[in-house]
Amino acid sequence: MIPDREFIKTPEVPGPTKEEVRCIVMCKSKILKGDVVADIGCGTGGITVEFARKAKEVYSIDRNPDALEVTEKNLKKHGLLIKANLLEGDALEVMDEIPDLNVLMVGGSNGELSSIIKKGYKKLKDGGRIIVTSILLETRAEAVKTLQSLDMIPDVVEVSISKGKITKRGTMMIANNPITIISATKV
Amino acid sequence: MIPDREFIKTPEVPGPTKEEVRCIVMCKSKILKGDVVADIGCGTGGITVEFARKAKEVYSIDRNPDALEVTEKNLKKHGLLIKANLLEGDALEVMDEIPDLNVLMVGGSNGELSSIIKKGYKKLKDGGRIIVTSILLETRAEAVKTLQSLDMIPDVVEVSISKGKITKRGTMMIANNPITIISATKV
């Protein structure tokens, strides 16, 4: 994974998703070289860049133009702009314009998580994966419920990471906020 | 417990120990009304104030004068100054001046954790308790080893707390840094 410090950041745009969380997201995505990915709520672009390294094509969607701008900068920095398509707007509308998907990644959903999952499911090829990262108590339960309503079997992983900060007095453990990764496969 | 926001804070002085951690520390201390407590490395005074509410007398020790000043302010704010004795200086020296203890609490040890525990053990009455809170990888292991060298049986609890921040979009979970609470009883 790319270290967190290797991403350009912008105030007001959340992310990048922390290294260890990106790592688990990529594992859960079972991404393959030829895959097409949508990254909904791409924020700083941490996840977009990782998918761009491994997949054929990424559609990065955010309704915040600042997010798309910094995602573009991070793609450029890592020489991956050619792999990505940056789409500004409401996810539910923009998703109409994208091709069928192997992976639907939802990192931000602006209160429309359930509709985004359902719309993405229709675009998903057989064997395709949906992955939701959630930092809100409410969206965790909503993701599980929505995936179940689509007859998918959700894999739910709550991840709490603390990182050691080496100081003169010893290794101080600093917590990252917990994040829940919900994923499922379209059979 | 007193809410975190009810403590006066000062830059550069760590603390107060978070509400839920103070809560577990107090439970582990099995504090009784007539008890005498030493709080080594009292910092902002969060733990000192809680012990002052429940015990007979607290000796709060820190080598940082700013820590003692803010601990004093917090004791005053909660009407408990009369219960506490504020002692500035190196813990190993200052501990010579204090009476026998029911509870030795070590929240900060400036690299002398092992010696502080051993010295405190001598001051500890039968049935007395030692409690160490540790945010460093190294001091956790050191506390366990030192307590074992004194034939005490350490109770080791690693506590990771996340608190919900209510936002318009939902309940965002914010992590506190993990802390390890090591405690033991003198038989």
Added chain:
Amino acid sequence: MIPDREFIKTPEVPGPTKEEVRCIVMCKSKILKGDVVADIGCGTGGITVEFARKAKEVYSIDRNPDALEVTEKNLKKHGLLIKANLLEGDALEVMDEIPDLNVLMVGGSNGELSSIIKKGYKKLKDGGRIIVTSILLETRAEAVKTLQSLDMIPDVVEVSISKGKITKRGTMMIANNPITIISATKV
């Protein structure tokens, strides 16, 4: 707190709530000597026993007769049976029979969390507290939403505790399952 091993256990009845969690629950309850408490879904009785030690009277409700039987045994073991009233049945029905409350504790709700909170709220005296412990992703969000619908401000704490098991090779950290404690005060 009473150590976990000091509770009688029965197969099929969940609990007792772990020592450190009982400790935080008691802190959040701000329990006072004269208080009346209802413990909904009392299970093994761990929380009931702690409230019985500190409050005036506890109403322990469970629809599983085995739960009430083991709760009774644990109350007897700790000499606190006189403080408790054991009520078998569906919480929503049984709650009609109990007096006004200072603390409503919900540890188990059999899919009726929202209704139990709302019914308990009506029984709650001004300044009274509602506390919900949740091990399910879904009930955490439901508790927050229900408390907000009653104009209460939820305090949400997710607690992850690991306990050290002393072995010849060192201190092995063993995780307890995470639990979320949601609490609020009736203004």
Added chain:
Amino acid sequence: MIPDREFIKTPEVPGPTKEEVRCIVMCKSKILKGDVVADIGCGTGGITVEFARKAKEVYSIDRNPDALEVTEKNLKKHGLLIKANLLEGDALEVMDEIPDLNVLMVGGSNGELSSIIKKGYKKLKDGGRIIVTSILLETRAEAVKTLQSLDMIPDVVEVSISKGKITKRGTMMIANNPITIISATKV
């Protein structure tokens, strides 16, 4: 990653390392196709199998013959036996027989962590990685200290994972034991 259930298990042999932890270990290893890896204390072989999928060659060392037997079965099951060399014996002795390494992975050390790291360091090519997974309070601090004594900069990550178990009543969160992953690069 290979799901946990896809590994053959044997009583008394620890592991396999859980999927999400294997995932982070692989990310931290920055493994490349041509790499040579040693897996010290290979246990059930979970980590060995993952390295065998991505690297050129793995040397799996354990002093427990049952561990090597089950590791061999798991390599066979995943068609990777050809990539691995199974070596029974004390790590410090067996390490003399292996070639230079790109990755030293230490999952079990039988009280000799510091010596194993130091010996492995000598075998490590420039740019090579050392990774230690620790479930003991003591070995975490020991790994950091040893890596620092070799002028390496340790990356310390404590990982707490809970997995959702879908039940009729909701998604029950079940904790895995916390594990600390310490890694460093030879400059």
